[in-house]
Amino acid sequence: MVTISENDQPERTRSEQVFTAESASKLLPLVSSIVREMTEIHGQMELQRAQLRGLDEISLTIESDAYEDEVTDVRKSLEETEQRFEACCRELKELGVNPHDPFDGSVDFPAIYNRRLVSLCWTYGEERIAHWHELSEAGKIRRELKSEFISGAAV
Numbered sequence: 001m002v003t004i005s006e007n008d009q010p011e012r013t014r015s016e017q018v019f020t021a022e023s024a025s026k027l028l029p030l031v032s033s034i035v036r037e038m039t040e041i042h043g044q045m046e047l048q049r050a051q052l053r054g055l056d057e058i059s060l061t062i063e064s065d066a067y068e069d070e071v072t073d074v075r076k077s078l079e080e081t082e083q084r085f086e087a088c089c090r091e092l093k094e095l096g097v098n099p100h101d102p103f104d105g106s107v108d109f110p111a112i113y114n115r116r117l118v119s120l121c122w123t124y125g126e127e128r129i130a131h132w133h134e135l136s137e138a139g140k141i142r143r144e145l146k147s148e149f150i151s152g153a154a155v
Contacts, residue, residue, distance in 0.1 A: 016110065017096025021145060024109040024120050024129050031097055031107060035124045038088045039105050041081055048078040108133075120145070 019027075055071045085103075092099050098108045098119070108119035113132065121142055122129045131142035 018117075019096065019109040019111050019120060021111075021120060021129050024111070024122070027095060027097070027109075028122070028129070031092065031095065031122070032124065034088050034091055035099070035105060035107060038085060038099065038103060039124055041085045041088065042103050044081050045078065045085065048074055048081060052078065 052071065052074050055067060055074060058067060089099055092107060096110065098110070100106045100108070105124040106121060108121050109129070111118055111120045111132065118132050118134055120129050121131045121133055130145050132145055133141050133143060
């Protein structure tokens, strides 16, 4: 939670990590690695869900223990894959980084801009953090970072 103190400066609770463009950029190698893994896992989950839909359709027309065993195996595999994805989400959140929900390969870094809380946003594959958006806006609405933000003068 961010509040404005008597001297009109933002205050943060201990549990919140607030980034500058520079501090967020230093985390990009680690964040990029986690998001790459999440992207791969997310693709696996989509394939497993599609496989389950197909098996569910087949099981309506054919009664067979083999199909039930296959459905059970795929459901178990999907559950394990979802747990791996959630572990990656927790890892990012422990760093103070927020993955977009629904997942699209993008993350937000909380930041202060003109004494208000905003999000620096980054998408997997980008070389640097170059965009931001208001907290109330969807992550798809991205504004280009201005040089004074990057240098820290706009905080």
